[in-house]
Amino acid sequence: MTAISIEHVTKLYGGRVGNAAAALNDVSLAVRPGELLALLGPSGSGKTTLLRAIAGLETIESGRIRLDGEDATTVPARERRIGFVFQHYALFRHMTVFENVAFGLRARPRALRPPEREIAERVMALLEMVQLGAFAQRRPAALSGGQRQRVALARALAIEPRVLLLDEPFGALDAKVRRDLRRWLRELHERLGLTTLFVTHDQEEALELADRVAILNTGRIEQIGTPAEVYDQPATPFVAEFLGDAVRVPARPGFLRGPATEDLVLVRPHDITVAEASSGAPGVPAIVRRAVSRGGARLLELELDDGTRLEAEVARDDGAADRLAPGATVRVQARVAHRFGA
């Protein structure tokens, strides 16, 4: 049983046959009940389009979208019962916070509409949950970005959605608020157990918050897996380069462990061992060209004996600054390398 199942979904942009760039290209994805899944990718990768397609805000040209096993491909957005938090919140600006959250309940057909007293109770409970009980009578314009975000969340939860979709939930917030809200959202997810998808372009955010991460690129899913899986075992060069730093290195015996082929090889700077030339360590000789300290790490720009340049990141211990100063000769080797077929 899957909460959301996306089967071979394709959507064209531009709308004209022939020159249309595919916004989504044969995308398939199964979201498990209760999980927190991140859709990660650069802008234009189709992640927001996929999220909007699930909500019924975009139509798709082919494929199927199932919610709790039912085919929802042609179900209009207003009948899907999906909680959606828009990137810029899309709060109703002429309504109070309370009215915003109550909107979905009041919009129900008369037979299904809870009595006004019950609506009030539920709205206030939600506002308490997002810590905005005192702001019920304010208008969205009088709130900060983080507060608006939480109103949007409360509004989406008010309709008791089967899944929660968030489009760049932290995109418009400053760094401090972002971190707080991230932790708070994770806790909320654990408390509610609601299947949640969120879109982000920030790999750190995806890796830190999500149970699983789906990485999108030009309308395709490149890889899907737990944060550890996608970081440690990237399936494609794109994933390796998008998740953290990765440098392309020549496939040289000695530098890589194991056999060297002519394939594309990517190495993360922190997976490169840098040892003094005199140490007799394995690897190939190199010269340090530039060295800077960044936080707890030391970044080195190295030039191999064949002229290739690459970047390495080593722990900043006491002697490092002297031993690995510009001009020093060293031996380098990649501890871990990601190899891809040509």
Added chain:
Amino acid sequence: MRLAADTRPALRDPSGIAWLLIAAALAWILLLLVLPLATVLWEALHKGLPRFLEAVKEPDTLASIRLTLLVAAIAVPVNLVLGVAMAWAIAKHEFRGRAMLTALIDLPISVSPVVSGLVFVLLFGAQGWLGPWLQERDIKIIFALPGMVLATIFVTLPYVARTLIPIMRRQGVDEEEAAATLGAGAWTTLARVSLPNAGLALLYGVLLTNARAMGEFGAVSVVSGSIRGETNTMPLHVEILHNEYDEVGAFSVAALLALLAVVTLVLKVWLERRMQARAGVGG
């Protein structure tokens, strides 16, 4: 509000020139706008308030006031519905031919009012395409209320849509999409989300439609036949009284219409302030 030139010396004009320009602008406004308005009020009132009231209470004048209100009471709601529908389709949706539909809405503004009236005469008049058919059934459109209402709707058709479209487009469809994910249907979305958001612009559009509907002269003059006490609206009555050299009478009716214009302008300024205040705190 502060002027850029207050804090930016490079933008300051020589003060002599500034005052010269201000004087020229004010003189122009006084001569071209204030003087006609003042003339209307003066001519209506200079023989005393009783004469003015007497002129207004004239049965034919009262009939013209009633008819003007009636025409506006039909034309304004019709154009409200049409204007909202046109704005909704054009501002919130994308479809082929949208640019053409937008241009078509503007057509009544650029067509001469006389032509606007004539088209209905040629369609419904005795010599018109449907004239014989209507005559057989004893339906009177031209030289009667329906023709005047039609001509008025034609002339005032663009105003609601034209005021709504820019603001509705600027607001985008985010809130409508949010309403859809929350389960709202078409009517709820329109009545609770889109129209309240465009509320002041909508009010302004209605105001403008009303002012033009009550004041329309050319188009209505062509279709009405100007039958005293029957198909005579206020602007037409001004003409009749003017032609009869009843200057106090003509200007008394004109003064009422001028009052309508002034009220419209005052409300417009008020609405604009409200809109600015709202845009100021909105984000």
Added chain:
Amino acid sequence: MSATAASASGWRFHRPTAVPAFGTAFGIAVAGLSAIVLIPIIALVLKGADQTWASFAAAAFSPRALAAYRLSFGAAFLAALVNLVMGVLIAWVLVRYRFPGRRLADALIDLPFALPTAVAGVALATICAPNGSVGQVAAAFGIQLAFTPVGVFIALVFIGLPFVVRTVQPVLADLEPEVEEAAALLGASRWRTVTRVVLPAIAPAAMTGFTLAFARAVGEYGSVIFIAGNKPMISEIAPLLIVVQLEQYAYGAAAAIACVMLAASLVLLVISAAMQRRLEREGADR
């Protein structure tokens, strides 16, 4: 709702969206526009075409009609020209200076929009009559205003005033002050900055306003007929000639002249729509 996963070619007519009720709104809009605007205008064109070319030309291009066009288009052009100059001046003054009465002056600009044309007509006729407040002054110099082509021109200046002011005002207000500062830093005099930097920036808006004022003035009727005197060949405007034909039950002739006026309106509509679209795009870029 039009959520189809069927067509592989994307949208053909209406782009699918979660915003509801396109069909209803579009249907009402098209039905309303057809019934109120399109069909009546087609009736006019058919009536104009429902005669021989000779009789069409005899009505539409008679010396009297040609004189009327010359007056309508000529006076409208001159009036729009005056409004172009005064409109830019007034917009500049309202946006750039603060002085007592500015808000009132700003509010008054829209008077010609709101004031019924017949009221403007009787007022201007009274003012410009030989015994009127302005007419007396002009008469002292031996100039007659009312009941001459000059009267037509005056009325058209009145009704066209708001167009240039209202299109230029927002553009002028949005103009970045840095641009003028840059010009000053580059050594330009204030005069040079205004004429070479500011005026070119507002020129598209001013021309749009000019076109709108011209289009409106060409067809204007109510405010003109009271002041014009309406002498055939001299001070008779084209819309009035249509009314005159109509009063003589010469429907074909009226339709012929109206077709010429309609064609002119359509051309002006296309031009002004294109100009307004360009202006909006530039506004969006700013």
